[in-house]
Amino acid sequence: MxxxxxxxxxxxxxxxxxxxxxxxxxxxxxxxxxxxxxxxxxxxxxxGAAKHCVAVLSYVFDHHERQLSSRLTDMQHDHHDLAIATMHAHISHEDCVETVILRGATEQIKAFAQGVIAETGVRHGQVQLIPIEEAMPAAQKWRRR
CATH class of the missing domain: 1.10.1220 (Arc Repressor Mutant)
Known part of the structure; x- marks a missing residue:
């Protein structure tokens, strides 16, 4: 030191x-x-030096928007390698908030987050990126030892 x-x-x-x-x-x-x-x-x-990251993506959306909930779920399934956990809460009659924890390649996470935020009916969205050294899931690290 x-x-x-x-x-x-x-x-x-x-x-x-x-x-x-x-x-x-x-x-x-x-x-x-x-x-x-x-x-x-x-x-x-x-x-661009941070090749991998973990991220928290939070967004508020109108659950009355046609097929939006389904589209958002499909996006997470299509990126199951990035989305590791989701929390959903109802904040009013019209609005829901979701928080998705992501892990993987930084550029892929940025693209996924921007895609979610750009969906029609998503009213507010924000992503916080935290750089990490590698994207290997904890379970794989334990098996490697």
Missing amino acids: QRLTISLDDELADAFDELIRQRGYANRSEAVRDLLRRELGERDLGT
Whole structure:
């Protein structure tokens, strides 16, 4: 492990300490490590260096939209290698919310998420990508050992 020393003006240091307190970090070092991991992950996702990821896709849709529920389910079945879990909840008479956990090749996950969000009747959608080193399912890792 390497030790780094940085200098911050008082105002920035105070704001950082407040962020640490609000987020519940044990110390400055863990907060800095977390910020760096997040920034490097976002950089890798933006440049295409992150070949694999896990993702959370959440969207609100009109369940009265003709065949939309069926189309969304079909999309997940067509990408069963990416979609590993789904949660569905009713939020009003018209609207449902679904959250899909995805794992696989980053570009495939992005394309799948954009396809879902672009469906007629999907009112809001957002995907959060988290880079990982490989896309191998946990069950396969255990068998490999």
